[in-house]
Amino acid sequence: MDMSQTKTPVQPVDAAPDSAVSTRNISKTYGAVEALRDLSLEFPRGQLTSLLGPSGCGKTTLLKIIAGLLEPTSGTVEVNGKTVTGPGPDRAFVFQDFALLPWATVLRNAAFGLEMRGVARAEREDRAAHYIKEVGLSGFENAYPHELSGGMRQRVGLARALAVDAQVLLMDEPFSAVDEQTRRKFQEDLLNLVRNENKTFIFVTHSIEEAVYVSDQIAILLPRPSRVSEIIRPTGFRGKGVDNIRRDPEYLDIVDEIWASLRSYVE
Template sequence: MTASPIKERQSVERQERIIEIRGVSKTFRGRHGDVHALRDVDLDIYANEFITVLGPSGCGKTTLLRLIAGLTKPDGGEVTLGGKRITGPGPDRSMVFQDFALMPWATVLTNVAFGLQVRGVAKSERQDRAMEYVRMVGLESFARSYPHELSGGMQQRVGIARALAVDPTVLLLDEPFSALDEQTRRLLQEQLLQMWEAQRKTVVFVTHSIEEAVLLGDRVVLMSARPGRVGRAVPVSLSRPRFESVDSPEGSEEFMAVTRDLWQSLRAQAAEAVETSV
């Protein structure tokens, strides 16, 4: 009998907690009343772990990411990194946005070097380091090009290179591939995993796709409908690289078992949300 691909994390206390989220709540105030994005969120994220965050629209996934980035402050609770409370952005965290967020007037190389410039790195050094990451994402021949001259997938590679160039401890990605076609998405998923396996950053990756969450994540964090809470944190024990194992009959069966389990949880949460709103 094939072992279940879903199992509890073993000896979790022996692993280094790098991010601790305790009792975090966040409410946004708008013209039409308060929006309770998150309520009493608790989550531990471990060093070098690739976490994917999954949940329905409006459940606070992006808000959670922005709290870790220090771009948003919680109304209650706290988020710590390495035991220190996060009170704002810092050089230990980089974020990749869904809409690329590139400077349109700057070349690929200048975009990638921007974070290094902000940190006061000398021009010659930051150009060398930026070019290293431009090469890493396969855009060396486009280093002098501008964002409007690139495809969407190429622009997102620039965003990833810019985030990695500052050598952060934690890489935060907010649905970075959602606007891309399936082929480009798959290529960038593979490329991101290759870079993660080489550098072993701690990665928190928000997605709407169950399949993407399972392909990429060491654990899949399931968020409930708004106000968002952590419903489950599901370890995924499928061997890597998963793109290859999923193509085999046994690998595909295990992969589908995980996705079915996650879908059942999401469906149950959706049904509960409908019942409580009636």
């Protein structure tokens, strides 16, 4: 396959398209372990970028640095041109393990970020109820987490992240704990959210197929110390409808190409 239309070399920071998030020369060490080395990457505004690479390559570390939950050893992160110095209202995190309050209803869990910001109860519940509906949980507003399936709990976490109206959503393998059927439905819903919400999504996944299916841009990371190996921007099957993507020749070829480039790093 000629990848010239879908694969581009890593571009200099100032040559990238309009970016919501810029990571510039990020390095991170934990004692003697060098997790990230001089990593620079642009995240286009209003698009979904997946971070893909072998286990332990620093995907979650990079995500937490962008979130402001970890401080880089060197380098900077900018969100809308402002340097990140810690967590902020411009970013929201969707955790792999749901991170719900067990004693709170679906409605209160979805509104919790707004509650922490001091938003009035009526306003925060209105906004939370809107996103509960958006993620397909209408009718469960008064349920508690223990009454929900894993997939439903993850939808609550997504509704909470959307409700705070952050410009950047950071998603750390959010679908890994659900069954394959639920995961496929989540992927379809995510494509609709990217199209409708006008937010920038940064998505960590171990799944090549998932990354190609949901992404406007895929950044492939090398084993630690992690750097960006290449950037792939699937284009040909966008806009064809979610039912057609997995049968598209470009989708299948890109999946094979990425696997060929990562195979040597899998133990």
